Amino acid sequence: MDAKLLARKVGDAMFAEDSASKDTMGMELVSCEPGRAVLRMAVTERHLNGHRICHGGFIFTLADSTFAFACNSHNKVTVAAGCSIEFLRPGQLGDLLTCEGLEQTLSGRHGIYDMKVTNQRGEVVALFRGKSTSIAGTVVPEESA
Numbered sequence: 001m002d003a004k005l006l007a008r009k010v011g012d013a014m015f016a017e018d019s020a021s022k023d024t025m026g027m028e029l030v031s032c033e034p035g036r037a038v039l040r041m042a043v044t045e046r047h048l049n050g051h052r053i054c055h056g057g058f059i060f061t062l063a064d065s066t067f068a069f070a071c072n073s074h075n076k077v078t079v080a081a082g083c084s085i086e087f088l089r090p091g092q093l094g095d096l097l098t099c100e101g102l103e104q105t106l107s108g109r110h111g112i113y114d115m116k117v118t119n120q121r122g123e124v125v126a127l128f129r130g131k132s133t134s135i136a137g138t139v140v141p142e143e144s145a
Contacts (some may be wrong), residue, residue: 001036007073010139011037014072016036021065025058029069035103035113037069043095054091062099063115063128070101070113071132075139083130089123096120099128109134 001009001091011032021027021039026046030038041062049055063085089096101115106125115128 002142003074005073006140007032007034010073010075010113011069011142014069018065020061025061025065027062027065030098032035032069032073032125034073035070035106037066037073037101038098039066039069040096040098043091043093043097045093047091048093051090052093054066054093054095054097056085056087059087059091059097059126060071060085060128063101063117063126064130066099066101066115067130067132070103070115071111071130072139074106076134076144077137077139078111078132081131081133083128085126085128087126089119089125091119091125095125097125 011029015029027039043054047054047058058120097117099115099117101113104112104114111132113130117126118124
């Protein structure tokens with residue numbers, strides 16, 4: 001199977017089971033390609049903290065979820081080994097936050113991925129870097145891949 005089609009199949013399979021991203025957070029999977037993923041989330045009342053801005057934990061979760069889709073896109077079960085985030089501007093009620101994740105390097109079982117969270121005006125809200133580690137298994141069965 002073509003790598004791009006496989007990545008999309010992996011993304012669809014993961015998203016179907018991802019109640020945290022889909023149901024709790026209200027995220028949408030925009031795309032999943034080899035080493036790349038895009039998710040988005042509208043900032044609603046449920047995402048606001050005591051300052052009436054988007055809680056940093058929700059922005060982190062958007063980036064972390066995007067990271068998961070990008071690093072699993074090769075159909076090897078992959079988990080986070082570490083990450084960091086820089087918050088650059090607040091998310092506001094009504095903002096549409098989009099996170100694009102890109103693979104920077106993949107060597108053996110380890111990868112480095114960068115996520116950029118932007119608002120609907122293209123302003124950078126946060127930058128996230130994650131390190132991944134592959135473990136045993138595939139996301140979708142190899143015979144259907």
